[in-house]
Amino acid sequence: MKRFVHGIVILVILALIVWKAAQAMALLKADDSYPAKPIEIVIPYDAGGGSDSFVRPLIKVIADEGWIDEPFVVLNQPGGSGTIGSRLVKEARPDGYRILCHHESMITAELSGAANFGPSDFEVVAQTGEIVLLIIVREDAPYETILDLLQAAKQSPETIRFGANIGSPAHFTAMNLEAAHPGAKFNLVTSGGGQTRYTEIIGQHLDAGIFSLAEYLKFRSPQGTPADRNIRVLACLSEKPHPELNGVRTCMAQGVEVTSSNAYYWWAPKGTPLEIQELIASTLEEAMQHPEVRERLAEQAIDPTFSTGEAVQKRVADRVALLESFAAEAENELPHFPLYIAIVALGLLIVVGISTWRHRGESLDGESVDLKRGMLCFGVLLAYVALLEFTPLPFFLLSILLIFFLGALICGWERKRFPIIAEIALIAGLGTEFVFGNFFGVSLP
């Protein structure tokens, strides 16, 4: 029985080694014309979010149709309101293998100070898809038009609670509205994602908010729902009325000179060769025409617009110029939370210190521990991560070494256990790379 198990394990290891060798051979054969390897599309948000669901159908069509030799692959880099993923691309080599897809938060993040870089630190390759924005109130709200809302915000400033995350494109749109109706002043309230904004409007914790068309279509309840449980569009922020919203007038049509929309832009690191930019742009343009993409965009209520070259550069420049004129004066009436928490922590630390001092007779720890071995193991682990980060040594090799050394350390260099530890090391090192690479779609470091 035991020999049988070992036999199988060794067979699996051999198979994995063959797989690895074949992979290495394929890499050697590859030529160096662009693209010679998959192109990473960085999405600075979570998998499943708006940006993610926008990009995935596009790259699926590109892969299916084979317009470009290597596939586009998605790399989600969420966090920091999109600044983490953007920075990753900003600092990437300008070789066309790492491209960012990000909307206008790229502009507002710089203007509001959340990031110290912006559109000018990238090459903007193309703009794809346009998100229509709407101003939403509760069904039974007393405002009929956008002017009613602005008039109310003028009569009693700072009382109309308007949901917009500070520094987000929605925040800038709100300021744009205020500027278009001098004297109007909203009470801007930070309010998370569309779901939160929806619940807070229904629960009357917000008076109005900006939603995308897709959010509105998803959250709107069917006709006949009681007025205090449904939402209504006050105005549409696009230039022309949208066919999905029968009868809803734009802000412009209601006499408020504001248009706003959001769009997805594709950014390459500064200095990316023009032909690479053009190749990517033309591939995207073709993908945007594809019926499958059209269908998915229609589901998400995104208009399938496309622009590239000078047109998109002008568009970005215009948006920057417009948004700059309201550059957010970060009004901060909020308490300084980190400071308060730090003070509380310090106070509690003193209390803990005193109580430890008073009970100092009672011994802290009686059990005997081998601190040295623990520290050695931790040292091996540290070295492993450091080697992964700072050297190009492959993941599987380092992992095999990690497991072998840790195993040997833990069993106290007991020779008779070495064969089994080596088996485990090989199968775990090669096997994790195989399983994660092929089934989970995770490329390990």
Next chain:
Amino acid sequence: MPVQEAISQLCSPIGLFIIVLGTTLGVFVGAIPGLTGTMLIALALPLTYGQDTGFAMMLLISIYVGAISGGMISSTLLRMPGTPASIVTTLDGYPLAKSGKPERALSLGVMASFMGGMISWTFLVLLSKPVAQLSTKFGPFEYFSLVMMALVLIASIGGKSLSRSLFAGVLGILFSMPGISPATGQPRLTLGFPVLNDGFELVPVLVGMFAVNQILKETMSDGTIPKAIELGKKRILPRWKDFTSHLINMIRSSVIGTWIGILPGIGANIGSVTAYAVARSTSKESEKFGSGHEPGIVAAEASNNATIGGALIPLIAMGIPGSVVEAVLLGALVLHGLQPGPRLFTDSPVVVYTIMGAMFLANVVMVVVMFGSMRFLARMASIPRAYLLPVILLFCVIGSFALSNRLFDVWVMLGFGVLGFLLEKVKIPLAPFVIGFVLWPIAETKLSAGLMSTNGDWLPILTRPISATFIVMAVVMLLIPPMRSRFQRKGAES
């Protein structure tokens, strides 16, 4: 009919296969000390992308049920909790197993787990919808007070010393602060490192604090492999008499577990601690607890399984994770384009009923898997450390890395591993730390929104009735432990 649709999806061959697979994997991972359900779920998450939402949730929920149940095996036979949820099971499970009755300990544990799961499932089915409707009444201040109450609750029942628990909680809050401020969108406390713009991610922090720290401690133990108590040939299945004699305890512990599970951010370990404490204080033979007393096992196992159903309630109804695993499940729903909250019932009722049905089926499968593979599981639990620990460490690295493809997260994991080790060294509990870490961002977002809408006025926290109720409950809970110790001291003096 959404209910019928959900049932036909659950009972399809693929559906049943997924549930059996998930539960079995969960039980095995739960049974091995150091591997937790949270980790398995986090690792299974990318696998479900692109699959049907219903099937994805079935897999994740059944892993969850399996892992919490499987943890009892190593708790009982090795005195090492397989998952944090089964720490309390070691108190009575191990002594009973050691006294020559390992079969009995496990058999009671499985029975109690099943009952806990089923009772909390009933609450899940009955309460989700009303809670979802109620939650639209919750404004920012109510959410903030709710979170504060949860924080105080865990500190006051979590550890031996209130000041240490509170300190741990506040420290967790402090570590949750670097990154983009939820209210103003400005980066803060990043110490100039752009990579800290996203702060510390939940998964590396958890994996570090619990898995890495635990493994470090085990490499330092004297090196002898703990020998699992072997199962004899005695009957494993419980008898009807066991069921009737423990019924009251099971119901009480399950209700406690469910209720604790509903509170945001509090996981199965606190549920079982509380239920155990209540079982002991209401028992006539309270001195027997801790020495292999059967009601102790029953209370611990019924309640930790009951927290699952409880914790799913705020997840489905409000989109607030009821525990750490739930935070991952929330991520899974969002990954599939669903936003939990009041709208989920009208937008995707089939998914809601599938989640509920999956929990029910997984509980049934869990019983079969546990009784069926008990002897095998018992041997699995005592694989030599030298074979197991290095592989777990490798999985910790991969798990921390894979969520957002950043090696920085692996460094964070290592850092929190050391921090967790040091904190425990000076007897500061880790649970309040994690809860503070998880809940503060929610609390701060809500409080900021509230303060912005009142132009900086704090008073609504106390004047809005629901909010005030939560705050009063929090203060009462904060005052009980010191008062009680004072009374006890007085009692001892007189």
